[in-house]
Amino acid sequence: MRNLGILAYKTGMWLTCPVGRRSASPLASGGEVLQLIRSGEAVTRADIGRITGLSRPAVALRVAGLLDHGLVVERTDGPSTGGRPPARLAFNAAGGVVLVASLGASRAQIALCDLDGRELARTDLEIDVERGPDVVLPLLMDVWADQLDGRPMSAVKGVGLGVPATVEFAAGRTESARVMASWTGVVIPPRIAARYPVPVFVDNDVNVIAMGEYRKAYAREVSDLLFVKVSTRIGAGVIAGGEILRGALGAAGEIGHIPVWDGGGVLCRCGNVDCVDSVASGTAILRDLRARGREVSTLADVVTLVRAGDAETMTVVRRAGRLLGEVVAGAVNLLNPAVVVLGGDVAERFQPLVSGVREVVYRRSTALSTRSLRIERSLLGPSAGITGCALMVIDHILAPDAVDAALGVVTPVTV
């Protein structure tokens, strides 16, 4: 018995779990076995048995359940080393789709993704979210209907939305009156579920973008990341210990309304003065350039001036970066992230803004917090929101408990 660890007694049979092996449980359920297959830790039935300590019949039963429900596919075209190669098991990402939308203040990315979060169809729209949920939500649902392109409703496994507002995540209720007045207090999931009767998840737009960027680009290296979105407005998403930091009411990351030292006395739409949002956002850059006599109505106009080497424009953009840097430096001192990612269309287009942030953060943050700090531009760009929304849904619908419920497993199978 020396090599055997936990002994568990269940419905008349003794089960053993080898010591020192990674195992979710000595009675790993079908949902937990699926996790091993999705992560690539287990590729064959033998792998599953070795990792979980389950008996061969128990492994066979769980795999059969996953195959029956289309969650796993089996291939026998593995490398030939003489004899019949063991069947290789793979997660069936094509076994369903999720409907996602990443809403910004003035645009929306709407997509259909597979169960790995890959985009199968995507539509980008200019849209004013202030027109309210009665206009915007039906529009999203119509686009999804087109993107489904004849797929049956049973293929839809979940819906994920990122919205530019503070969100009470558990209820999917938008809370912020400041950003989207017409959405305040709206509980989004039932409105979507009336047409798409599947689990619906809603989170703050920057939280989902931060999670998308983190999971796809950084999760293997770091656990703590600060994502700052600089677009029409400024917001942030905080990844702490690999999870989104929400705060008591879901309002963590609202850095747009932290004031800077010397913004010039600009009145912010929130009623305070010199919030970083009012002096360093895309809106602020356009306003400041107009005040200096530049004819700009969109960020594309600003890009043209930057490319033309217009000194005044470079000055305005770099100043915005420095002002943003003040606030980011404070956040770095507080949170000690390994990476600060600057995303959103303003940060993605304007290197002088990123340079301004770097300059101030490395000067103002403590030596310890910047010793190995990286400040990067978003690698995923506009795809981060879609990816983050898809992962938010997939993480929930493929969580072991949810899978076990779908498999009809009430308690761990006891073979």
Ligand SMILES: [Zn+2]
């Ligand atoms: Zn403000």
